[in-house]
Amino acid sequence: MVSVPSPTPGEHSVTVTEVTEPPLRPPLPVKMVIAGGFGVGKTTTVGSISEIAPLTTEAAITEVAAGVDDLTHTPHKTTTTVAMDFGTITIDPTLKLYLFGTPGQDRFGFMWDDLVEGAVGALVIVDTRRLDDCYAAVDYFEHKGIPFTVAVNTFDGRMDHQLDEVRWALDVADPVPVIAFDARERGSVRDALLVVLELALARAES
Template sequence: MDYATSDPGPRRRRPLISTADNGLKIVITGGFGVGKTTMVRSVSEIRPLNTEETMSAAGEAVDDLDGIRAKTATTVAFDFGRISLDDRNILYLFGAPGQERFWFLWDRLFAGTLGAVVLVDTRRLADSWYAIDRLEHHGTPFVVACNDFGGPKHTEEQVRKALDLSPGVPLVDCDARSRNSCKAVLIALVQHLRDLSAAQEATEP
């Protein structure tokens, strides 16, 4: 997937306002080549910080390139973007690296996270198992977003079964190239967090 977004028009880049005092952290994670960098670039209001490096022949021996042979660069630390929710609240987006050799970074990246998006390629659903496993280990709420690579369509039941998803985990469709689509995914995550918070309050004495 390339990095051009499907939403026309220039993006206004805003400096961080002086009244902002509440930073909320969201992590976008998933397997190798599922579109995490693209998603951060699509939705961030600033020019994202990224740590992409050109892929070399040496990486072919350790990275599974099945279905993503056209990929030429890869994230080696994390991507970073930002969305201003209002004058005081800022959403910080962190895109996690996808290759197995960088998974050791994930536990620290998940620390202090409000919630997460697990981005999946339905052609390679098994690549997302580790992200889901680590988020469940940390007790981090998440939603699953199926990125559109034009592959075979699966029913929601098929995707849930393949990923062994709890019925309470939202599953949404996504085009990581589209700002509006990515915003809808983040809104779904926020709604999920609100629902979990309301359910917890309802059970408290």
């Protein structure tokens, strides 16, 4: 508050109240999971959208691991996530997503419960060339009751099956969105995450 003297003697001083903007609140942190089978594009998805250098726990694929993990459709893959991927993206001034990517191999499945704790929803990434690898992730989130979206990663810009065929093959309920996206494209990843977010908000309001 500032007091300004009157220019004429004997007159009362004029009081001026400074108007200040209320301090901006930090964006609300929201946890979201990026899940799916081995080599479907989870690490790429997090890396494409994260506004920070993503935290990854990549390890080299050894000859022993190559004998366990199917590299038929990912022959050039040399590393694999052994714990999690982590990144962040600010959706708007009120909302910030914290992205946790799960490991894809069955032998690391014990980590999933900890990674999904507190998540509002999940993006389950699918490779249509090997749909069998996706059943476990779909079943997991259905069992947990966590809202999820099935996202078909368009490797090389193509899909081996149409979206309605993917829905039928995975036997997901009608309310579960099944979409196509490109894990390499920031805008495409953003749109996929927004589908999950809208689904989670609708579930919270129902």
